[in-house]
Amino acid sequence: MYLGRIVAIGLTPEGNAAAMYRVSSRSFPNREAIKTAAGIAIVPKAGHENDLRKNPYIAYNCLRTAGKYVLTSNGSQTDPIIEKIAMGMPVRDAFALGLLAMDYEKDSLDTPRIVACIGNGDTAGYLGIVRKNAVLVREFELQPGQLFYISTYECNFPCDCFTDVKFDAVDAASACKYVINGGVFEDFTNPVTAACAVWKNGELDIATLDA
Secondary structure: OOOOOEEEEEEOOOOOEEEEEEEEOOOOOOEEEEEOOOEEEEEEOOOOOOHHHHOHHHOEEEEEEEOOEEEEEOOOOHHHHHHHHHOOOOHHHHHHHHHHHHOOOOOOOOOOEEEEEEEOOOOEEEEEEEEOOEEEEEEEEOOOOEEEEEEOOOOOOOOOOOEEOOOOOOOHHHHHHHHHHOHHHHHOOOEEEEEEEEEEOOEEEEEEEEO
């Protein structure tokens, strides 16, 4: 099944908060996740920079932090939403405001914008989406070893059914491997790259992995 981009929140078996992002793409597979001063960004691979002329939405910050919170998303909504959270706005409100203001991407597919956020020490996190026909934000309670996810296509609404109770990552690197081809994600096609963050002992561990 092709889901497009995917964001997820989870708790490792040790109960550590994790936020994950996976690029799955049929049209623009020549991309990678790179660490930056701000967090992690999705960019075209060397030699494919001209892809930005075809679609300006394919490069963006996909992972940023503010205080105890780590956020992942599939577009330029990452920045205004995390900045609202940094200013003290509740996560739910920052999601709703940011997604409504940015709206879905005006490309040929009306691609939805998706976002996920969880805080260090929290057992609950948020998933949100803006589609052409809806804006949806929801809080999820998590158990150790569980994650919830949402995607741009097919699984494109926050739901208890889009979950995995065998999430066994222990750090950001293993979370990247998991979201690329582990657990429920193994059945989702066209993986390109991943960016993940896991809180461990009060420190944020981040990693990237090309499929």
